[in-house]
Amino acid sequence: MAAISGSRKMQALDALESNVRTYSRSFPAMFSRARGSIMLTEDGRNVVDFLSGAGTLNYGHNNHRLKAAIADYLASDAVVHGLDMATPAKLKFMETFNSIILAKRNLEYRFQFTGPTGANAIEAAIKLARKVTGRQNIISFTNGYHGMSLGAMAASGNRFYRTASGVGLSGTTFMPYDGYLGPDVDTADFLQKVLMDESSGIDCPAAILVETVQGEGGINVASKEWLQSIQAKAKCADALFIVDDVQMGCGRTGEFFSFEFADLSPDIVVLSKSLSGYGLPLSMLLIKEEFDAWQPGEHTGTFRGNNLALVSATAAIDLYWRDETFSQEVRRTGEAMRGRLEAIAAKRGNSFAVRGRGMAVGFDCQMPEIAAATARNAFEKGLIVERCGPVDQVVKFLPALTIDCETLNQGLEIFEQALDQALKQTRSS
Numbered sequence: 316m317a318a319i320s321g322s323r324k325m326q327a328l329d330a331l332e333s334n335v336r337t338y339s340r341s342f343p344a345m346f347s348r349a350r351g352s353i354m355l356t357e358d359g360r361n362v363v364d365f366l367s368g369a370g371t372l373n374y375g376h377n378n379h380r381l382k383a384a385i386a387d388y389l390a391s392d393a394v395v396h397g398l399d400m401a402t403p404a405k406l407k408f409m410e411t412f413n414s415i416i417l418a419k420r421n422l423e424y425r426f427q428f429t430g431p432t433g434a435n436a437i438e439a440a441i442k443l444a445r446k447v448t449g450r451q452n453i454i455s456f457t458n459g460y461h462g463m464s465l466g467a468m469a470a471s472g473n474r475f476y477r478t479a480s481g482v483g484l485s486g487t488t489f490m491p492y493d494g495y496l497g498p499d500v501d502t503a504d505f506l507q508k509v510l511m512d513e514s515s516g517i518d519c520p521a522a523i524l525v526e527t528v529q530g531e532g533g534i535n536v537a538s539k540e541w542l543q544s545i546q547a548k549a550k551c552a553d554a555l556f557i558v559d560d561v562q563m564g565c566g567r568t569g570e571f572f573s574f575e576f577a578d579l580s581p582d583i584v585v586l587s588k589s590l591s592g593y594g595l596p597l598s599m600l601l602i603k604e605e606f607d608a609w610q611p612g613e614h615t616g617t618f619r620g621n622n623l624a625l626v627s628a629t630a631a632i633d634l635y636w637r638d639e640t641f642s643q644e645v646r647r648t649g650e651a652m653r654g655r656l657e658a659i660a661a662k663r664g665n666s667f668a669v670r671g672r673g674m675a676v677g678f679d680c681q682m683p684e685i686a687a688a689t690a691r692n693a694f695e696k697g698l699i700v701e702r703c704g705p706v707d708q709v710v711k712f713l714p715a716l717t718i719d720c721e722t723l724n725q726g727l728e729i730f731e732q733a734l735d736q737a738l739k740q741t742r743s744s
Protein backbone atom coordinates (compact mmCIF):
# COMPACT_ATOMS: atom_id res chain seq x y z
CA MET A 316 0.00 0.00 0.00
CA ALA A 317 1.31 3.41 -1.00
CA ALA A 318 0.67 4.95 2.39
CA ILE A 319 3.05 2.46 3.95
CA SER A 320 5.82 2.15 1.38
CA GLY A 321 5.99 5.90 0.84
CA SER A 322 5.71 6.58 4.53
CA ARG A 323 9.14 8.07 5.29
CA LYS A 324 8.75 10.82 2.72
CA MET A 325 5.10 11.30 3.61
CA GLN A 326 6.09 11.78 7.23
CA ALA A 327 8.73 14.32 6.24
CA LEU A 328 6.16 16.20 4.18
CA ASP A 329 3.60 16.12 6.96
CA ALA A 330 6.15 17.56 9.39
CA LEU A 331 7.00 20.44 7.06
CA GLU A 332 3.68 21.39 5.56
CA SER A 333 0.92 23.30 7.33
CA ASN A 334 -1.94 21.47 8.91
CA VAL A 335 -4.15 23.05 6.26
CA ARG A 336 -3.08 20.51 3.60
CA THR A 337 -5.91 18.33 2.33
CA TYR A 338 -5.32 16.23 -0.76
CA SER A 339 -2.07 14.76 0.55
CA ARG A 340 -4.21 13.35 3.35
CA SER A 341 -6.99 12.00 1.12
CA PHE A 342 -4.47 10.46 -1.28
CA PRO A 343 -1.44 9.60 0.85
CA ALA A 344 1.28 8.88 -1.70
CA MET A 345 4.16 10.67 -3.38
CA PHE A 346 3.06 11.42 -6.92
CA SER A 347 6.07 11.74 -9.15
CA ARG A 348 4.79 11.67 -12.70
CA ALA A 349 1.57 11.82 -14.63
CA ARG A 350 0.34 11.39 -18.15
CA GLY A 351 -3.20 11.58 -19.45
CA SER A 352 -5.45 10.04 -16.82
CA ILE A 353 -2.77 8.07 -14.99
CA MET A 354 -0.68 9.29 -12.08
CA LEU A 355 2.43 7.42 -11.05
CA THR A 356 3.50 7.18 -7.44
CA GLU A 357 7.14 7.06 -6.40
CA ASP A 358 6.77 3.48 -5.27
CA GLY A 359 5.63 2.46 -8.72
CA ARG A 360 1.86 2.37 -8.47
CA ASN A 361 -0.33 3.47 -11.39
CA VAL A 362 -3.37 5.37 -10.21
CA VAL A 363 -6.34 6.33 -12.38
CA ASP A 364 -7.21 10.00 -11.88
CA PHE A 365 -10.92 10.86 -11.77
CA LEU A 366 -10.24 14.13 -9.94
CA SER A 367 -8.23 15.90 -12.63
CA GLY A 368 -7.11 18.73 -10.39
CA ALA A 369 -10.74 19.44 -9.47
CA GLY A 370 -11.50 20.03 -13.13
CA THR A 371 -8.25 21.76 -14.03
CA LEU A 372 -6.92 18.98 -16.25
CA ASN A 373 -9.74 18.52 -18.75
CA TYR A 374 -7.18 17.55 -21.40
CA GLY A 375 -5.30 15.22 -19.07
CA HIS A 376 -1.93 15.46 -17.35
CA ASN A 377 1.03 16.57 -19.47
CA ASN A 378 -0.94 16.46 -22.69
CA HIS A 379 1.90 16.06 -25.16
CA ARG A 380 0.17 17.95 -27.91
CA LEU A 381 -0.09 20.99 -25.65
CA LYS A 382 3.33 20.50 -24.12
CA ALA A 383 4.98 21.06 -27.50
CA ALA A 384 3.53 24.58 -27.71
CA ILE A 385 4.86 25.45 -24.25
CA ALA A 386 8.27 23.92 -24.93
CA ASP A 387 8.62 25.87 -28.19
CA TYR A 388 7.62 29.09 -26.48
CA LEU A 389 10.17 28.57 -23.70
CA ALA A 390 12.90 27.65 -26.16
CA SER A 391 12.37 30.88 -28.11
CA ASP A 392 12.98 33.18 -25.12
CA ALA A 393 9.63 34.81 -25.69
CA VAL A 394 8.22 36.89 -22.84
CA VAL A 395 6.88 34.69 -20.04
CA HIS A 396 5.99 37.36 -17.54
CA GLY A 397 5.22 40.93 -18.44
CA LEU A 398 2.43 41.92 -16.05
CA ASP A 399 -0.34 42.75 -18.49
CA MET A 400 1.87 44.21 -21.19
CA ALA A 401 0.99 43.55 -24.80
CA THR A 402 2.54 40.35 -26.17
CA PRO A 403 1.96 38.34 -29.34
CA ALA A 404 0.98 35.39 -27.14
CA LYS A 405 -1.84 37.37 -25.56
CA LEU A 406 -3.10 38.74 -28.83
CA LYS A 407 -3.03 35.30 -30.41
CA PHE A 408 -4.98 33.83 -27.53
CA MET A 409 -7.72 36.47 -27.77
CA GLU A 410 -7.94 36.20 -31.54
CA THR A 411 -8.10 32.40 -31.39
CA PHE A 412 -10.66 32.40 -28.60
CA ASN A 413 -12.70 34.99 -30.45
CA SER A 414 -12.85 33.15 -33.74
CA ILE A 415 -13.06 29.53 -32.56
CA ILE A 416 -15.14 29.89 -29.40
CA LEU A 417 -17.03 33.19 -29.35
CA ALA A 418 -17.85 34.03 -32.97
CA LYS A 419 -19.19 30.53 -33.70
CA ARG A 420 -21.59 30.88 -30.79
CA ASN A 421 -22.64 34.41 -31.70
CA LEU A 422 -21.11 35.73 -28.50
CA GLU A 423 -19.28 39.01 -28.16
CA TYR A 424 -17.17 39.76 -25.14
CA ARG A 425 -14.18 41.71 -23.97
CA PHE A 426 -11.44 39.84 -22.18
CA GLN A 427 -10.27 40.71 -18.70
CA PHE A 428 -7.29 38.76 -17.41
CA THR A 429 -7.41 38.71 -13.64
CA GLY A 430 -5.08 37.31 -11.02
CA PRO A 431 -4.38 33.61 -11.52
CA THR A 432 -7.04 32.09 -9.28
CA GLY A 433 -10.70 31.51 -9.93
CA ALA A 434 -11.41 33.38 -6.71
CA ASN A 435 -9.69 36.50 -8.00
CA ALA A 436 -11.74 36.40 -11.18
CA ILE A 437 -14.92 36.08 -9.10
CA GLU A 438 -13.81 39.07 -7.01
CA ALA A 439 -13.34 41.08 -10.18
CA ALA A 440 -16.76 40.06 -11.51
CA ILE A 441 -18.48 41.01 -8.26
CA LYS A 442 -16.65 44.34 -8.04
CA LEU A 443 -17.51 45.19 -11.62
CA ALA A 444 -21.20 44.38 -11.11
CA ARG A 445 -21.27 46.64 -8.05
CA LYS A 446 -19.54 49.41 -9.93
CA VAL A 447 -21.87 49.16 -12.91
CA THR A 448 -25.08 49.10 -10.89
CA GLY A 449 -24.13 51.18 -7.87
CA ARG A 450 -25.68 48.40 -5.77
CA GLN A 451 -24.06 46.09 -3.27
CA ASN A 452 -26.12 42.94 -2.97
CA ILE A 453 -24.97 39.85 -4.86
CA ILE A 454 -27.53 37.07 -5.09
CA SER A 455 -25.93 33.64 -5.03
CA PHE A 456 -27.33 30.21 -4.34
CA THR A 457 -27.48 27.56 -1.64
CA ASN A 458 -24.57 25.12 -1.93
CA GLY A 459 -22.77 27.46 -4.31
CA TYR A 460 -18.97 27.64 -4.30
CA HIS A 461 -17.01 30.56 -5.71
CA GLY A 462 -13.63 30.61 -3.97
CA MET A 463 -11.73 31.38 -0.80
CA SER A 464 -11.17 35.14 -0.81
CA LEU A 465 -13.59 37.21 1.25
CA GLY A 466 -15.83 38.47 -1.54
CA ALA A 467 -16.04 35.09 -3.27
CA MET A 468 -16.51 33.34 0.07
CA ALA A 469 -19.35 35.69 0.98
CA ALA A 470 -21.17 34.23 -2.03
CA SER A 471 -20.33 30.62 -1.09
CA GLY A 472 -22.51 28.44 1.10
CA ASN A 473 -20.18 26.09 2.96
CA ARG A 474 -20.30 26.87 6.69
CA PHE A 475 -16.90 25.32 7.49
CA TYR A 476 -15.17 27.58 4.97
CA ARG A 477 -17.24 30.62 5.87
CA THR A 478 -16.36 30.29 9.55
CA ALA A 479 -12.66 30.10 8.68
CA SER A 480 -12.89 33.56 7.13
CA GLY A 481 -12.82 35.00 10.64
CA VAL A 482 -14.79 38.12 9.79
CA GLY A 483 -18.39 38.75 8.94
CA LEU A 484 -19.09 38.04 5.30
CA SER A 485 -21.46 40.52 3.80
CA GLY A 486 -22.97 41.91 0.63
CA THR A 487 -24.68 38.70 -0.48
CA THR A 488 -28.07 37.04 -0.24
CA PHE A 489 -28.62 33.32 -0.75
CA MET A 490 -31.53 32.00 -2.74
CA PRO A 491 -32.54 28.34 -3.12
CA TYR A 492 -30.83 26.65 -6.09
CA ASP A 493 -32.81 24.62 -8.60
CA GLY A 494 -34.30 21.62 -6.78
CA TYR A 495 -33.28 22.81 -3.32
CA LEU A 496 -36.86 22.61 -2.04
CA GLY A 497 -37.69 19.37 -3.81
CA PRO A 498 -38.84 18.61 -7.33
CA ASP A 499 -42.23 20.30 -6.96
CA VAL A 500 -41.05 23.78 -6.05
CA ASP A 501 -39.77 26.16 -8.72
CA THR A 502 -37.26 28.17 -6.73
CA ALA A 503 -37.05 30.74 -9.53
CA ASP A 504 -40.60 31.76 -8.56
CA PHE A 505 -39.40 32.45 -5.04
CA LEU A 506 -36.58 34.61 -6.38
CA GLN A 507 -39.08 36.46 -8.55
CA LYS A 508 -41.32 37.04 -5.55
CA VAL A 509 -38.61 38.52 -3.31
CA LEU A 510 -37.25 40.68 -6.12
CA MET A 511 -40.69 42.13 -6.87
CA ASP A 512 -41.76 42.56 -3.26
CA GLU A 513 -40.69 46.02 -2.07
CA SER A 514 -40.81 44.68 1.46
CA SER A 515 -39.09 41.28 1.07
CA GLY A 516 -35.99 42.44 2.93
CA ILE A 517 -33.77 41.53 -0.01
CA ASP A 518 -31.87 44.52 -1.38
CA CYS A 519 -31.90 45.14 -5.12
CA PRO A 520 -29.08 43.03 -6.51
CA ALA A 521 -26.00 44.18 -8.39
CA ALA A 522 -25.74 40.69 -9.84
CA ILE A 523 -27.05 37.18 -9.79
CA LEU A 524 -24.13 34.76 -9.64
CA VAL A 525 -24.75 31.13 -10.57
CA GLU A 526 -23.10 27.84 -11.48
CA THR A 527 -25.07 25.84 -14.06
CA VAL A 528 -23.91 22.66 -12.32
CA GLN A 529 -22.70 23.06 -8.76
CA GLY A 530 -19.34 21.31 -8.56
CA GLU A 531 -18.28 21.55 -4.93
CA GLY A 532 -21.93 21.74 -3.86
CA GLY A 533 -22.63 18.13 -4.88
CA ILE A 534 -22.99 18.01 -8.69
CA ASN A 535 -26.38 19.69 -8.50
CA VAL A 536 -27.68 20.19 -12.00
CA ALA A 537 -29.83 23.20 -12.86
CA SER A 538 -32.39 22.75 -15.60
CA LYS A 539 -32.46 24.73 -18.79
CA GLU A 540 -35.80 26.33 -17.87
CA TRP A 541 -34.60 27.33 -14.42
CA LEU A 542 -31.42 28.92 -15.77
CA GLN A 543 -33.34 30.82 -18.42
CA SER A 544 -35.75 32.00 -15.78
CA ILE A 545 -32.92 33.18 -13.49
CA GLN A 546 -31.33 35.07 -16.36
CA ALA A 547 -34.67 36.74 -17.15
CA LYS A 548 -35.11 37.72 -13.50
CA ALA A 549 -31.66 39.31 -13.45
CA LYS A 550 -32.51 41.32 -16.52
CA CYS A 551 -35.85 42.38 -15.10
CA ALA A 552 -34.13 43.53 -11.88
CA ASP A 553 -31.44 45.45 -13.80
CA ALA A 554 -28.83 43.18 -12.26
CA LEU A 555 -25.91 41.61 -14.09
CA PHE A 556 -26.19 37.90 -14.82
CA ILE A 557 -22.88 36.20 -14.02
CA VAL A 558 -22.12 32.54 -14.78
CA ASP A 559 -19.30 31.03 -12.75
CA ASP A 560 -17.93 28.58 -15.32
CA VAL A 561 -14.67 28.04 -13.43
CA GLN A 562 -15.24 24.31 -12.95
CA MET A 563 -17.96 23.43 -15.48
CA GLY A 564 -16.57 25.46 -18.37
CA CYS A 565 -13.94 24.46 -20.95
CA GLY A 566 -15.87 21.41 -22.10
CA ARG A 567 -16.71 19.67 -18.85
CA THR A 568 -20.45 19.49 -19.54
CA GLY A 569 -20.00 18.54 -23.19
CA GLU A 570 -19.91 22.00 -24.71
CA PHE A 571 -17.26 24.69 -24.27
CA PHE A 572 -19.45 26.84 -22.01
CA SER A 573 -21.74 25.03 -19.61
CA PHE A 574 -24.60 27.42 -20.43
CA GLU A 575 -24.77 26.82 -24.18
CA PHE A 576 -27.44 24.12 -23.84
CA ALA A 577 -29.74 26.68 -22.26
CA ASP A 578 -28.98 29.36 -24.82
CA LEU A 579 -27.96 31.84 -22.17
CA SER A 580 -26.19 35.10 -22.76
CA PRO A 581 -24.48 35.98 -19.48
CA ASP A 582 -23.29 39.54 -18.91
CA ILE A 583 -20.10 38.17 -17.39
CA VAL A 584 -18.59 34.70 -17.71
CA VAL A 585 -15.88 33.58 -15.29
CA LEU A 586 -13.33 31.03 -16.52
CA SER A 587 -10.32 29.51 -14.83
CA LYS A 588 -9.37 25.92 -13.90
CA SER A 589 -9.05 24.19 -17.31
CA LEU A 590 -8.65 27.39 -19.32
CA SER A 591 -4.88 27.03 -19.75
CA GLY A 592 -5.40 23.39 -20.67
CA TYR A 593 -2.25 22.32 -18.90
CA GLY A 594 -2.80 22.98 -15.22
CA LEU A 595 -1.10 26.37 -15.43
CA PRO A 596 -2.90 29.12 -13.53
CA LEU A 597 -4.97 31.33 -15.80
CA SER A 598 -8.24 33.10 -15.08
CA MET A 599 -10.33 35.57 -16.97
CA LEU A 600 -13.63 37.32 -17.30
CA LEU A 601 -15.61 37.65 -20.46
CA ILE A 602 -17.48 40.94 -20.19
CA LYS A 603 -20.21 42.34 -22.42
CA GLU A 604 -18.82 45.54 -23.83
CA GLU A 605 -21.51 47.78 -22.33
CA PHE A 606 -20.51 46.60 -18.85
CA ASP A 607 -16.77 47.12 -19.26
CA ALA A 608 -16.88 50.07 -16.88
CA TRP A 609 -13.41 49.69 -15.37
CA GLN A 610 -11.00 52.60 -15.09
CA PRO A 611 -7.51 51.54 -16.23
CA GLY A 612 -5.82 49.61 -13.43
CA GLU A 613 -8.86 49.47 -11.16
CA HIS A 614 -8.49 45.72 -10.73
CA THR A 615 -4.86 44.83 -11.05
CA GLY A 616 -2.46 42.04 -10.03
CA THR A 617 1.04 40.76 -10.71
CA PHE A 618 0.11 37.55 -12.47
CA ARG A 619 -2.52 38.46 -15.01
CA GLY A 620 -2.66 36.52 -18.25
CA ASN A 621 0.63 34.70 -17.78
CA ASN A 622 2.00 34.18 -21.28
CA LEU A 623 2.98 30.55 -20.85
CA ALA A 624 -0.57 29.74 -19.76
CA LEU A 625 -1.95 31.76 -22.68
CA VAL A 626 0.20 29.74 -25.08
CA SER A 627 -1.13 26.40 -23.82
CA ALA A 628 -4.67 27.80 -23.71
CA THR A 629 -4.40 28.83 -27.36
CA ALA A 630 -3.06 25.41 -28.32
CA ALA A 631 -5.90 23.65 -26.46
CA ILE A 632 -8.59 25.68 -28.19
CA ASP A 633 -6.95 25.18 -31.53
CA LEU A 634 -6.61 21.43 -31.03
CA TYR A 635 -9.95 20.52 -29.50
CA TRP A 636 -12.54 23.11 -30.39
CA ARG A 637 -12.24 23.80 -34.11
CA ASP A 638 -15.15 21.50 -34.85
CA GLU A 639 -17.83 19.52 -33.03
CA THR A 640 -15.94 16.22 -32.81
CA PHE A 641 -14.50 16.67 -29.34
CA SER A 642 -17.73 18.04 -27.94
CA GLN A 643 -19.70 15.07 -29.27
CA GLU A 644 -17.13 12.66 -27.88
CA VAL A 645 -17.39 14.25 -24.42
CA ARG A 646 -21.17 13.98 -24.46
CA ARG A 647 -21.02 10.35 -25.59
CA THR A 648 -18.45 9.40 -22.96
CA GLY A 649 -20.45 11.28 -20.32
CA GLU A 650 -23.59 9.34 -21.18
CA ALA A 651 -21.75 6.03 -21.05
CA MET A 652 -20.25 6.94 -17.69
CA ARG A 653 -23.60 7.98 -16.29
CA GLY A 654 -25.28 4.87 -17.63
CA ARG A 655 -22.72 2.69 -15.94
CA LEU A 656 -23.00 4.55 -12.63
CA GLU A 657 -26.81 4.43 -12.79
CA ALA A 658 -26.61 0.67 -13.26
CA ILE A 659 -24.25 0.41 -10.29
CA ALA A 660 -26.71 2.46 -8.22
CA ALA A 661 -29.80 0.52 -9.35
CA LYS A 662 -28.21 -2.84 -8.50
CA ARG A 663 -27.83 -1.72 -4.90
CA GLY A 664 -31.35 -0.61 -4.07
CA ASN A 665 -32.63 2.93 -3.96
CA SER A 666 -30.24 4.51 -1.51
CA PHE A 667 -28.07 6.03 -4.25
CA ALA A 668 -28.66 8.74 -6.82
CA VAL A 669 -26.64 9.65 -9.90
CA ARG A 670 -26.60 13.21 -11.23
CA GLY A 671 -24.63 15.11 -13.80
CA ARG A 672 -24.21 16.66 -17.20
CA GLY A 673 -21.53 15.79 -19.72
CA MET A 674 -18.50 14.41 -17.91
CA ALA A 675 -19.31 15.91 -14.52
CA VAL A 676 -21.10 13.15 -12.65
CA GLY A 677 -21.95 12.74 -8.98
CA PHE A 678 -22.78 9.48 -7.21
CA ASP A 679 -24.80 10.48 -4.16
CA CYS A 680 -24.33 7.94 -1.36
CA GLN A 681 -26.70 9.90 0.94
CA MET A 682 -24.50 8.82 3.85
CA PRO A 683 -21.13 10.56 4.16
CA GLU A 684 -19.48 7.55 5.81
CA ILE A 685 -20.23 5.40 2.76
CA ALA A 686 -18.83 8.02 0.39
CA ALA A 687 -15.74 8.41 2.59
CA ALA A 688 -15.08 4.68 2.82
CA THR A 689 -15.65 4.29 -0.92
CA ALA A 690 -13.13 6.99 -1.81
CA ARG A 691 -10.61 5.55 0.65
CA ASN A 692 -11.01 2.02 -0.67
CA ALA A 693 -10.84 3.30 -4.23
CA PHE A 694 -7.50 4.93 -3.63
CA GLU A 695 -6.08 1.75 -2.13
CA LYS A 696 -7.23 -0.07 -5.27
CA GLY A 697 -5.73 2.55 -7.61
CA LEU A 698 -8.34 5.25 -8.24
CA ILE A 699 -8.44 8.89 -7.23
CA VAL A 700 -11.98 10.14 -6.65
CA GLU A 701 -13.00 13.18 -4.66
CA ARG A 702 -16.09 13.84 -2.59
CA CYS A 703 -18.37 16.86 -2.62
CA GLY A 704 -21.76 18.03 -1.38
CA PRO A 705 -22.91 19.62 1.89
CA VAL A 706 -21.63 16.73 4.04
CA ASP A 707 -19.25 15.21 1.48
CA GLN A 708 -21.78 12.48 0.75
CA VAL A 709 -21.34 12.58 -3.03
CA VAL A 710 -18.54 10.82 -4.90
CA LYS A 711 -17.53 13.11 -7.73
CA PHE A 712 -16.38 11.95 -11.16
CA LEU A 713 -14.36 14.43 -13.18
CA PRO A 714 -12.18 12.30 -15.45
CA ALA A 715 -10.13 14.03 -18.12
CA LEU A 716 -12.31 14.68 -21.16
CA THR A 717 -9.63 12.96 -23.22
CA ILE A 718 -9.71 9.72 -21.21
CA ASP A 719 -9.72 6.50 -23.24
CA CYS A 720 -12.46 3.89 -22.86
CA GLU A 721 -10.25 1.32 -21.24
CA THR A 722 -8.95 3.61 -18.49
CA LEU A 723 -12.45 4.95 -17.86
CA ASN A 724 -13.83 1.43 -17.48
CA GLN A 725 -10.93 0.44 -15.28
CA GLY A 726 -11.70 3.37 -12.98
CA LEU A 727 -15.42 2.62 -12.88
CA GLU A 728 -14.65 -1.04 -12.13
CA ILE A 729 -12.49 -0.01 -9.18
CA PHE A 730 -15.21 2.35 -7.98
CA GLU A 731 -17.79 -0.45 -7.97
CA GLN A 732 -15.54 -2.75 -5.96
CA ALA A 733 -14.68 0.07 -3.56
CA LEU A 734 -18.37 0.82 -3.03
CA ASP A 735 -19.21 -2.81 -2.26
CA GLN A 736 -16.33 -2.98 0.17
CA ALA A 737 -17.58 0.23 1.82
CA LEU A 738 -21.08 -1.18 2.17
CA LYS A 739 -19.68 -4.28 3.91
CA GLN A 740 -17.44 -2.15 6.16
CA THR A 741 -20.21 0.20 7.25
CA ARG A 742 -22.63 -2.69 7.82
CA SER A 743 -20.17 -4.55 10.05
CA SER A 744 -19.12 -1.51 12.08
Ligand SMILES: *Cc1c(COP(=O)(O)O)cnc(C)c1O
Pocket residue numbers: 431432433434435437460461462463526530531559560561562563587588
Ligand atom coordinates in the same frame (compact mmCIF):
# COMPACT_ATOMS: atom_id res chain seq x y z
C1 LIG B 1 -12.54 26.17 -7.94
C2 LIG B 1 -13.67 27.11 -8.10
C3 LIG B 1 -13.54 28.47 -7.81
C4 LIG B 1 -12.30 29.06 -7.21
O1 LIG B 1 -11.16 28.88 -7.97
P1 LIG B 1 -9.73 28.97 -7.25
O2 LIG B 1 -8.75 28.89 -8.37
O3 LIG B 1 -9.64 27.78 -6.35
O4 LIG B 1 -9.67 30.24 -6.52
C5 LIG B 1 -14.61 29.30 -8.07
N1 LIG B 1 -15.77 28.81 -8.57
C6 LIG B 1 -15.93 27.51 -8.85
C7 LIG B 1 -17.23 27.03 -9.41
C8 LIG B 1 -14.89 26.60 -8.61
O5 LIG B 1 -15.06 25.31 -8.85
